[in-house]
Amino acid sequence: MHELSLVQELLGQVMAVAKEHNAKRVTRVSVEIGPFAGVVLDSFDFAFEALKGESVLLEGASLHIETPPAIYRCTHCGATTQESVEGFEESPLSARDFFQRGRCPKCNKGELYPVGGDEILLKQIELE
């Protein structure tokens, strides 16, 4: 439920940028939320809808959330794996499948562990 705190931070930053640019209203807010950020996207969206009405500047804004793919690295060969894995086109397996199986698809020796992906970024704002 820290999504509410995160959205409060977000709206504070959006307001600051909007004021810098003497905007009359904010129409769109784009954020990037990493796959391991521990954020529930529905709750984040709900908090945005609930809080944006507190400001005339923000009340018409829509929220756009981008989620970059999860990236995993191997403990043995160091290679990184993301999204679907080549060579498994017939029954495609995702990097997450290999993480859960505890096997690197590249060397078949090490285990995969997640790298980064815990960032939450304010990417872009559209203003009028």
Next chain:
Amino acid sequence: MCETCGCQTQGSSDGKVVEVNRKLLEANNLTAQENRKHFDKMGVVAINLISSPGAGKTTLLEKTAELADGQLDFAVIEGDIETQRDAERIRAKGIPAVQITTGGACHLDARLVHKGIHLLEGEMNKHGADVIFIENVGNLVCPAAFDLGEHKRVVMVSVPEGSDKPSKYPTAFMRADLFIITKIDLLPYFDFSVDEAISSAKAINPNLDTITLSAVSGEGMDEWLSFLQGLVETR
């Protein structure tokens, strides 16, 4: 908008797109850096303790106070949603402690801890400390996102909670330095696999150190105390 270089380009005549690319928790992270400098100036190692409610954070600190008597001086910043209870338990052991009540928030942030540091300095009244523990609000999800300015992050899971917790709450383990399994005196009564808990935590973070202990029986407490001594010697 310019997709290639991300420059600030006018959209339509009355609209424009501003590229920001800023961390949402930037303000928190800056305060956390200030906290870290403050801890360095005090000459202390700051440790952020994260676990679900009831995993035994306060009990571990009480037992640490009993066993470390004379060898390790520490102080505690307690975070809870309500009440002074945990700070009172720690003070009863002769350890300086301050309570931060978040009034509903499910995690501590760097600003609250900054306030806690100043309160604690008053409480410590010129007595030095080797370690400052920040006992986070009991919650295995939200505290993980907030850097408090700690030097080390410790995540705890107790035996009754089950050994699947690292797999179910991976974010808490990603940025942790040490994983403690607590209440191991209860292992005979619960279906808890220490191997599963440790291997799934290490799958998320291969550099994680691990300790298994019971603050009630005392088993494993020597390992915890040496971990702390090691941090103090290399601070």
